[in-house]
Amino acid sequence: MSDPHPAAGVAGLLEPSGLEARGWLKPEIMEAPVLECGEPSALICLVGHGGGAFWPIFALWRELHPDVADPLDTWSRQVIRPIAARLSGEVVFPSDKPWQPFQKWAMAAEGLRPSPLGLLIHPKYGLWHGYRGAILFGARAAEALDCMDNVTGSNGSFAQARHPCDSCEARPCLKACPVAAFTADGFSAGDCRAYLETPAGTGGCMDRGCLARDACPVGRAYRYGDAQTRFHMAAFSQG
Template sequence: MAIQAITQQVLETALAAHGLRLRGCWQPQDGDTLPALPDGSQPGVVWMVGVVGSAFWPYFKASAFYSDGLPDPLDRWSRAIGEDLAARLGGVALFPFDGPPYHPFQRWADRAEATQASRMMLRIHPAHGLWHAYRFALALPGSVASANNGSITPVQSASAAPCVTNLCASCSGQPCLQACPVQAYTGEAFVLQACAGHLHSGQGEACMQGGCLARRACPVGAGQRYTPEHAAFHMQAFASRH
């Protein structure tokens, strides 16, 4: 596919078939550690790809990865989609779960759209709250301008204005810090052992079945909270590793 054809619309159409969303783009700079493209050239633009709410969940659940009984079904589903799309567009797919060393997806996210640190140690978005995630990035030929077909304001990009409000500092009462039954979140750190111990006890059923109570207490983007089935999937995966 010609470089000029790799536009935002092309990517949005391809990703929509899987319930995935473009999450902004950024232009590589000196110091970014990125692999060369298949033709040996350096990437000119990196698109972030992810999910918002549970829109992708029916697509993933209908895939063979969900029910094949093998480990890491969501990561394998993401890899299959990302690598196929990268191959079609002459690019390289990058994943947050490849490592160590791991790609700095949180820093990349801040370059692509208006995310910021939260008390939950997750990136919070002014519209999506904590109910979003990045599944992969696409390093492609071209540039930020050509990727957006020369438009001034892409869906979100490194040129987009950041969110000037500190979402957590301005949140009255910060209910996320009050909702965790074992105070696993201090506002500055996550106490893994406290969380994992709670989930493996008889008292952790509410978190396991409906998702983290502290995360659910966040009022930002509350309309995009994960469905119970989707949230439980992530909690079960987390508990199985800790």
């Protein structure tokens, strides 16, 4: 996606990393993350990826840093922090506690909605996308970016688009999991992880990726490659 707010220049700064400025929002004042100076953030830019555009760049970095723990989180910090600092912003990451509401932000910034799997579905990328960080701007830094008028808040880029799941009557994603980990009560991470430890799970989902995610017909062109799939599955099973 092209940066909807080119004045901010974030897209250009992110380009060499393969990451994208996924969307922008003005957080509700009561929910706005507080900046180091004590002020609430006035503007948030979500940084992430659709498909595996960043993967070759990250993989090369990883070859040069083979002993780094949590490599994708570490790489994301190294990429996004200097960009945030250059624009007088601060940065938060999806796996840092307390967890920031990345999915809620994505719904507001991009107009995405949850699939029956809980993952947000994107009209173009399907289920093959994720978030690597969020740049937070105070009122003064946001003003300097001169893009506040373009940020529509709860009217994200895809808010008017048809939600792909609405016209998907067969819902193959809900039929593909060998242990029926998606229930009316939500996702059973315990049942999923127990299965991943069995020989069938090790040779199946661990090696080829989540069968439920893979059953979705939307955004197939952005399906992660084998190495990226195995990396995310390993991180999930160990988490």
